[in-house]
Every structure is written in C-alpha cells, then in structure tokens.
Amino acid sequence: xxxxxxxxxxxxxxxxxxxxxxxxxxxxxxxxxxxxxxxxxxxxxxxxxxxxxxxxxxxxxxxxxxxxxxxxxxxxxxxxxxxxxxxxxxxxxxxxxxxxxxxxxxxxxxxxxxxxxxxxxxxxxxxxxxxxxxxxxxxxxxxxxxxxxxxxxxxxxxxxxxxxxxxxxxxxxxxxxxxxxxxxxxxxxxxxxxxxxxxxxxxxxxxxxxxxxxxxxxxxxxxxxxxxxxxxxxxxxxxxxxxxxxxxxxxxxxxxxxxxxxxxxxxxxxxxxxxxxxxxxxxxxxxxxxxxxxxxxxxxxxxxxxxxxxxxxxxxxxxxxxxxxxxxxxxxxxxxxxxxxxxxxxxxxxxxxxxxxxxxxxxxxxxxxxxxxxxxxxxxxxxxxxxxxxxxxxxxxxxxxxxxxxxxxxxxxxxxxxxxxxxxxxxxxxxxxxxxxxxxxxxxxxxxxxxxxxxxxxxxxxxxxxxxxxxxxxxxxxxxxxxxxxxxxxxxxxxxxxxxxxxxxxxxxxxxxxxxxxxxxxxxxxxxxxxxxxxxxxxx
Amino acid sequence: xxxxxxxxxxxxxxxxxxxxxxxxxxxxxxxxxxxxxxxxxxxxxxxxxxxxxxxxxxxxxxxxxxxxxxxxxxxxxxxxxxxxxxxxxxxxxxxxxxxxxxxxxxxxxxxxxxxxxxxxxxxxxxxxxxxxxxxxxxxxxxxxxxxxxxxxxxxxxxxxxxxxxxxxxxxxxxxxxxxxxxxxxxxxxxxxxxxxxxxxxxxxxxxxxxxxxxxxxxxxxxxxxxxxxxxxxxxxxxxxxxxxxxxxxxxxxxxxxxxxxxxxxxxxxxxxxxxxxxxxxxxxxxxxxxxxxxxxxxxxxxxxxxxxxxxxxxxxxxxxxxxxxxxxxxxxxxxx
Numbered sequence: 001x002x003x004x005x006x007x008x009x010x011x012x013x014x015x016x017x018x019x020x021x022x023x024x025x026x027x028x029x030x031x032x033x034x035x036x037x038x039x040x041x042x043x044x045x046x047x048x049x050x051x052x053x054x055x056x057x058x059x060x061x062x063x064x065x066x067x068x069x070x071x072x073x074x075x076x077x078x079x080x081x082x083x084x085x086x087x088x089x090x091x092x093x094x095x096x097x098x099x100x101x102x103x104x105x106x107x108x109x110x111x112x113x114x115x116x117x118x119x120x121x122x123x124x125x126x127x128x129x130x131x132x133x134x135x136x137x138x139x140x141x142x143x144x145x146x147x148x149x150x151x152x153x154x155x156x157x158x159x160x161x162x163x164x165x166x167x168x169x170x171x172x173x174x175x176x177x178x179x180x181x182x183x184x185x186x187x188x189x190x191x192x193x194x195x196x197x198x199x200x201x202x203x204x205x206x207x208x209x210x211x212x213x214x215x216x217x218x219x220x221x222x223x224x225x226x227x228x229x230x231x232x233x234x235x236x237x238x239x240x241x242x243x244x245x246x247x248x249x250x251x252x253x254x255x256x257x258x259x260x261x262x263x264x265x266x267x268x269x270x271x272x273x274x275x276x277x278x279x280x281x282x283x284x285x286x287x288x289x290x291x292x293x294x295x296x297x298x299x300x301x302x303x304x305x306x307x308x309x310x311x312x313x314x315x316x317x318x319x320x321x322x323x324x325x326x327x328x329x330x331x332x333x334x335x336x337x338x339x340x341x342x343x344x345x346x347x348x349x350x351x352x353x354x355x356x357x358x359x360x361x362x363x364x365x366x367x368x369x370x371x372x373x374x375x376x377x378x379x380x381x382x383x384x385x386x387x388x389x390x391x392x393x394x395x396x397x398x399x400x401x402x403x404x405x406x407x408x409x410x411x412x413x414x415x416x417x418x419x420x421x422x423x424x425x426x427x428x429x430x431x432x433x434x435x436x437x438x439x440x441x442x443x444x445x446x447x448x449x450x451x452x453x454x455x456x457x458x459x460x461x462x463x464x465x466x467x468x469x470x471x472x473x474x475x476x477x478x479x480x481x482x483x484x485x486x487x488x489x490x491x492x493x494x495x496x497x498x499x500x501x502x503x504x505x506x507x508x509x510x511x512x513x514x515x516x517x518x519x520x521x522x523x524x525x526x527x528x529x530x531x532x533x534x535x536x537x538x539x540x
Numbered sequence: 541x542x543x544x545x546x547x548x549x550x551x552x553x554x555x556x557x558x559x560x561x562x563x564x565x566x567x568x569x570x571x572x573x574x575x576x577x578x579x580x581x582x583x584x585x586x587x588x589x590x591x592x593x594x595x596x597x598x599x600x601x602x603x604x605x606x607x608x609x610x611x612x613x614x615x616x617x618x619x620x621x622x623x624x625x626x627x628x629x630x631x632x633x634x635x636x637x638x639x640x641x642x643x644x645x646x647x648x649x650x651x652x653x654x655x656x657x658x659x660x661x662x663x664x665x666x667x668x669x670x671x672x673x674x675x676x677x678x679x680x681x682x683x684x685x686x687x688x689x690x691x692x693x694x695x696x697x698x699x700x701x702x703x704x705x706x707x708x709x710x711x712x713x714x715x716x717x718x719x720x721x722x723x724x725x726x727x728x729x730x731x732x733x734x735x736x737x738x739x740x741x742x743x744x745x746x747x748x749x750x751x752x753x754x755x756x757x758x759x760x761x762x763x764x765x766x767x768x769x770x771x772x773x774x775x776x777x778x779x780x781x782x783x784x785x786x787x788x789x790x791x792x793x794x795x796x797x798x799x800x801x802x803x804x805x806x807x808x809x810x811x812x813x814x815x816x817x818x819x820x821x822x823x824x825x826x827x828x829x830x831x832x833x834x835x836x837x838x839x840x841x842x843x844x845x846x847x848x849x850x851x852x853x854x855x856x857x858x859x860x861x862x863x864x865x866x867x868x869x870x871x872x873x874x875x876x
Contacts, residue, residue: 236705
C-alpha cells in the first residue's frame, strides 16, 4: 500500500514507474494493462495471420499443395477463431481503449482498476485453453461451431469452446468497466457532447459487449452440455433443432461484428480531423450513428440465415433491418470525407490508413448490399463473395483503423516516433496487397466458388492464385510494420507531447504519460476537434 | 458501346440454367453498377479533396466548418431510399422464387457426408446425379441424414440448406440442357469440398425415357458415363414407386389402426386428401399439412393436435428411417 501511495506523487512515466516483471504482472495501471493487451493480441494476430498465409499457399493449386483436407479444415478454423476471439474483439477496445479512454476523458484510471487486471488474466486463461486445444489436435468446425457438426466431430471442440466462453467474461468485465468509467470519471466540466468520438465508439461497443456476450456464454454452455450429456437442444436426432444454435450464435456474433468495427470507426474519427486540421464534420451525427449502429446490430442476426430454412417472414424482417444498418454507416463515410474539405491535409501513415479505411470499408459496405438483398443472397451465400465482403469490413476496416491508431498513438504510448518513410512503403504493401488478395475473391465467389473448400474446381485456379500472390504482398507489408514499430521502441526519435497537433486530452500530457496521467486535473476543451482557421503551412 | 457489351454479358458469366436466374442476375447487376457509382463518388471526393487541400498547397486559410444539416439530411435520405429500394426488389424476387410452382415434378434430396442422394416419385434413386426435364416445374424436397449441408447450383443461382430433421424446398424450372455442377455450400467435414454432384438437364422426351426405363438416349449416356459411372448401378428400374414403398411402411407399422385412407375418421384423422389442406388445431391455430408437419407429427405427435382428436399418437422417433419417412410422405401425397 505504501508503494502505491508513493506512486501517487510520482512524476515518472508509467513505463519507468516500477521496475521488474512483477511490476507489470501485478499492475493496476490501465496503461500497462493496455500495453499487455496490445502485445498479447498482436501476438495472436501474427499467428492467425501466418495461418492465413498458409491457407492461401494451399490454394495455389486446386488440389493438395501442402496439407491434407483435415489439416486444412483445422487451419481455417484456427485462423478464424483466433482472429475473431483473440485479436479483433479485444484488440481495439481492450488494448487502445484501455490505454486511451481514461486519458481522453481526463481520468486517472478506469473505474475498477483491479477488475481491469482481472479481465486481462481471464482473457489470458481463455486464450491459453484455446492454444491448448490446438496443441491437443485442434478443432475443425469453423469458428462458428455450427451444430450438429460440432456435436459429432471428435476434435477438441470442448476445450476451444470453453476457452471462448471464458474469454467472453473478460469482454463483459471490460465493457462494464468502460461504461462506469465514461459515466463517472470524466474530467470536471466534460459533458457527453464534449467527449472525443473514440470515447463514444468505445461506449457503444461496451454496451454491446455487456448485453450480447452473455448470450454467447449461454449458447456455448448449451453446446458443451449437448456434447457432454446429449441433452438434445440442438441435435435433431434427439428432438432438438440444429438451426436454433445458429439463432443463438448469431444473436451474439452479429453484434460482435460491431464490437469489432465500431471502435475502428472511433479511431478514424480521431485521425481525420487531426490530419486535416479541421473540425469533424457533423460531430453529433457521427457520435449518435455509433449508438444507432450498436442498437440496430442486435436485430439483424437472421441475415446470416437466409437460406437456413428460416421462415420467409423472418427473412423479410432481417433483410429490411439489415438495409437500415447501412444508413448510419453511410452517414459516417460521407461525414469523414466532408471533413477533408478546405482542410490542411497531411498524408502521414495514420492518415493513409484512415483514408484506406474509408475506401476499403465503402467496398465492404456496398458488397453488404448484395448480401442483404434476399434473392441475390440465395446465390452468394456461403461463397467466397461473403469471405471477401467480411474481410473488406474486418481487415479493410478494423485492421486498417488499428494500424492507423497504432501509428498515431505509438509516440504517446512509448515516447518514440516511428520512421515515416519506410512505414509509408509498408502501408503501400498492405494496401495494394490487401486488394490483390481479396478483390479476386468477389469474382470467384459470384461465380459459385463455395467457401471452406479444400479442393476447388479448376476454373477458379487463376482467381485463387492472384489472391495468394496478394497474401504475400500483404504479409511483407505487415512484417515491415512489425519490424519498424519494434525498432521505433528502442531507436525511434524521442516524441514530443503532441507531435500531430491533436486537440484531445491525451495530447496535453507527457509522452509517455506519467502513472497518474496528468500533472493537474485537465480542463476539457469545449469541443474536441476545435481546429480554428489557420494559414496553411504555418502550423505543424 | 463497351458498357452495352459488358452489360449484355452481365457481371456473372455463368449460364442461366433456371428460369429464375435471369431475375437474380438483373438485381445483382443493378446493385453492382450502383456500387460502382457510389464507390466512384466516394473515391472522387477523397482524391479531389486530398489534391486540393493538401498541406503543400499553401497561401490559403483552412475553414471552420462544423457540419451541414442539409448535406447530412441528403446523405441520410438518399441512401435510405436506395437501400430500401434494393430490399424491396430483392424481396419481391425472393417471394417469386419461394412460390410453389404448379404441378411440379417432386424429387427428394438427401444430403449425407459426403454425397447427394436423389429419389424420384417412382422410386428411382440416383447418387450425385440429378436428372431434370427442361421446361418442367421442379420441386426439390431437401433434408439431411447427418449434419447440415447446403444444396447449391451456381448455374441456377439457387441454394438451400439441407437440415437434419427438417424439410426445406427449392422450386425452379430448368432451362438449359447439359450438365451443371452441384456444390455443398455449408461446411460438413473432411469431404466437404468433394461433396459434388451434377444437375443434368434433359429434353422432356429424353427425361421421360430415363424416368420410365432408366436408360438414356445413346449420346447422353456416353457423356454421363464418362464422367461418373456411379449412378448407373442404382438407375436400374425400381421395383416399387416411392408411394408404394410408403404403403408398405404404413401397413407394417400399423398406422391403419388409427388412420384410414378412405375418408372416415378413426381415432386419428383420415389421410385421404389430407396433404396440402389447412386444418384447425386444438389451440385455435391452423396448420397446413405439408412435409414438415407430417414429419413433426411422426416424431413429436403432441406438438400440433388436430381439433376434435385425442392426443394419443405415440412417437416414431428412432423407429423410422429418413427414407421411410420420405416414403410415407409420398404415400400420403398419393391419397388424392
């Protein structure tokens, strides 16, 4: 206790305040927990990414290239499950959110620092179980665990599902913590309408995490019971309904798509004004559209099931509701683009990623229209068109936003600048590689190439090969980013407090911040994107 | 000119082998071109703004613009109208492809790891080869024996999950003779990507010959045998039609004790002319007697009791195979 008390008056940065591994393991500092989340999720991103490259290699030829079909099925399942549950769901909220949410609202920490540390360890335990499942032979149900296949297969479904079940609690705790933090710990004088959009986005995400994740818990619990005891909820042979599992699963997993993308949209809303030196166009519309997306996301799950045998009435409702999600999304796209108008635009790496996000996410959104239209979905469902669509949203959206956010906040987190030139080259590889990787998949998908196919008909060979080449380009880009960012940690130029001229509160404190974030209680700006008119070229 | 050429070809360069395919392609192409326009708009906005307002363009002031209700209303309302329009178009076409066709040829489709079984009303069975008559309405009654599969024919633009314990349907009219690949589109295990079949559309006369005799006209026989010899073994003339097999199940399981086939009510309702009827239930609701209702009544008889009858039927879960259920349904359908 006396140590913690002494730390209250420390002017050391959070990185220097406390030495040794134990000071990290037992920390309750949101910044250190955020950093631990960051490196844990990046580790899983690297593994799942390498698995993706392996999958693409397998598809160089229509039949066996490297591995047998059982291995292939395990690899695509792991790629999906690790990416979704150990990277993309926790990455932005739990890593960048943990670090920056308290800073951006002028707080010293989150509302429940110990719970925060507990969520990290719960996440690690869940992830460790999932890794154990891999070691013990893996699982091949796809990340969706559809019944009755997941009941019948002899692979490690139980361990994997248990891991995901446990990670769910981590997500719930983080969500609760953030909601309490945003309500109770904003700096004196900061109203909701003075909060940065990233905070709004984190708020919307937290609501989804708290409300939707328990449903996943129940679903997975029932699946475990079904496997262990054969209670007959999902198995038709026992009087159960296999399609019921899909309803339960997507009741969580569709909102989860927005757990993945809404925080990304939050980051973009920070980057665009900063690198245009302009107020965010339509702040309130952008803020409310995050909440609108979060709310509508709960009632569109059935669009994953248009051909599952679901009733025509359900299909009608889910189709029209899905179209409605497009509206707040369109508002965001146009508001971001309009922010550029008459600004002073600088194309640093964070901005390159923000602009890539707008372009790629627009493609992801527009191809969603094909899938939301009932008759067209009948043809496109479960083809590579869907694979390409959700990669444009998840990777073209969330991962691009994550990379933008990482480069934007790296100087604040670690006090070091990345090197601009080489990082732009890496961006180029990622951006071009990504499109080479996934554009052909729209084409082969609309021509009938089903997803999760180990062997594929010969007419799709060229499309698959182009896609595989794209995966190499993307991989090179990511490898460069990893090397450059880690290099910056040690050798990067010392960062100033506010290298980008940002207006939000995290930029008024030191880089890296002191343990208690601010030397004095900060005074929130009246408007977080208050970029007054300025002579272009005179500022930073 | 180039545009017209591209449009004539459509954006999906596959044969349109079912009547409904052209409708689906039209909406697909409409959304495709709309997307191209919208993406071009957003990209142009980005490029023009970056070019004009780059920081290297000095000697000007940035402007303080907080938003514009006019523009925000504009890009709320226009997408809303466009998206609802696409929804409506997609829904109307979807209803069209879900509407039962008049007097269809019925074929039972059973997905199994990792093959497709087809059974015709006269009891003829094929494996992975679905023979279809050109220009005749077809109804596929789809189920699965193990896990969920999905019956997918890209050239028809049609797909439907095959779910254990449930019947799903596809209605369509084949239009282009020849072979069209069938895929399984729902992951079903090791052999998922090898769960392939062929829809073989024949001229009506050729189909009828095959349907009656199991023999194909010489030219076609060569073609299919070369690709897959599997079906010929099973294509020999069946001893009994599916309905006749169902009559056998009906007799051997003792269904006649409670259900008549001549219109008189016994302990249970008569099966004569029962298929397709709307019946009142005890709880005041109504039910259409279709494949799923018959299966449910066999497996879970107390779920929906017809008005005026006692809830006394035992369950046949575990006592009937999927094939026997299919045969019983065919038998009940034949009682007209």
